[in-house]
Amino acid sequence: MMEFIGPAIGHLFEPLNILLMVVGLTGGIIVGALPGLTATMGVALMVPATFAMDATSGLIMLGAIYAGAIYGGANSACLICTPGTPSSVATTFDGWPLCQAGRADIGLVTSLLSSAFGGIIGTALLLFLAAPLARFALQFGGPENFWLCIFGLSTIAVMSSGNMVKGLLSGAMGLLVSTVGIDPNAGVPRFTFGYYPLVQGIEVIPAMIGLFSFSQVLYLIGSYKPFIADYKPTPGAFREVFGALVGRCKVILMRSSLIGGLVGMLPGAGGEIASIIAYNESKRWDKDPSKYGKGAVEGLAASESANNAVIGGSLIPMLTLGIPGSAVAAVILGALLAKGIQPGFKVFTTTGDLAYTFIMSQFAVNLLMIPVGLLLARVMTKLLSIRLTFVAIAIVVLSVIGSYAIRNSMLDVWIVIVFGFLGYFSGRVGLDTGAMALGIILGPMIEENLGKCVHLSKASGGSVINVFLESPIAILLIVLTLLSLATPFLLDWKRKRRDCGCDTAQPKEDSTHA
């Protein structure tokens, strides 16, 4: 390995490669920030451009777009409560409250630094632990993936601890909506309501745009505010955030990045699951979980470091086994194959120069992301000084083009409108759109893996329960899920005990005031 690292670092200092990293990052951040345009789309759009370059430069640029786009989603999540990519859903939970409190720059800088940190940890996992982690990822079958998704879904319990019934029902609604279209197990069309195009199913991204973006337009237009939020740049924002991340958030960053790296290497499980699990774990382990959802830097750090760590994780099975860990990794795999490079363990020996240059470029990209991201964040905060009416109308047009671009289908545009109304109504009556989004994202994976377990049990002649409980990884995930579900009750019990203790300790006149 060491014989390749020196020349790989040398390649990174070539002017063309530096330019490609900056251009890729800038393009990626802009694509990620626009609702509907995903990292997959950004990378796929640029694959033909890489055919004119040598394989190393092409891969460096694709990697930069990937990292930029995943971070870019945080910009719109913080500024307009619209996750630019599905992996930024959890970023809205604390990013938007920060923006509303006039501290948008704190949100953006936290997202940027956390993303860069997560990206570096994910790349370190790729560099040092690729082989053992790839073998671990191969142990994930139907039951393990099913329980991983259920673990992700258990976040709802923590997320909506204020009104868990509505949170769970919102999640169930999302899961039910995700069953529209062709059944992933039997191939049967379902729940089309007599409208044939619904056989295509409800795409996650238009549904997210509707739930978060169009419903947000309705909410903003319905408010009497002249601007999205009052904003005054915070002097020393970078130093303040850096201090918080290095100080009280270092454990959160490390834990979330490891979660992101590990989830990323599982085929099918991407940044959206990783960021939600990391957010959940961060809230669960925090001494004061009540601050989450109200603009906590910790929540942003968890979500953003996890979704960027997914990048390194998703490249592990792609490079070592030829199995992409995410849709973007699949596109990069296609670009590799087009260049005549066969992924597998041999990629690190026969084409070691290319493999290690690509890996080392991910370190460089994540470091370069900080200046590039800061510059773009400064431009994007200008959005907050444009009159709300213009911003809201523009969001509708961008939502239309963004959703249409997914499948070139007007159905997706109508999905945006319908889910926008659903999201707005849900917000008014206290249903949880975040939980609904989680259901829509995780639904297809849960059902597919449930189906696999049912088929496995039929094939082995045993019961589904045996299939669910046969592996230690599945049992560990079940235990984690139960712990996650019990967390709100434990926290409530702890709070009541503490309050009870305070009341008895305080003088009587104080308790009457309370």
Next chain:
Amino acid sequence: MRSSVADIASGLAVLVIAGAFHAQSGDLEGVSLLFPRMLIIFMALGGIYLCVLGLLKGRKGEDAPQDDEPVAVTRVVMISAGAIAYVAIIPVLGFYLASALYLFGMSMVLSDASGGTRKKALASAAFTVVLCLFVWIGFAMLLGVPTPEGMLF
């Protein structure tokens, strides 16, 4: 909105959605029905629970008003109707013409008229041109993202 009303409204919404999916699940069987049926049953029970909870809260007088911000209903209705009309005319007029009409129309209707109608019209026209150009250059020219085509344009 009072919390009892919010509970009843959300319970009814959940019941309506569960009912609609249940009505559509007639021909399904086996593994195709397993997962949706579990969800429908859960949602039906949850919906009933919320309705009963809302009714009980109303009866016991525990339905404290939620701290909702005031809503400019007319503006919400206008942008909703505008968005529906916009999406409906895209297949006829094409994306760019429909977008230009929507942008200009909505900004005329929704922006405040403190500077006079002429100034508002100029601002709306400038906004429309700038955004259409941004979308055309950014999406169509640079990224090659397809836009919906209409019957006329």
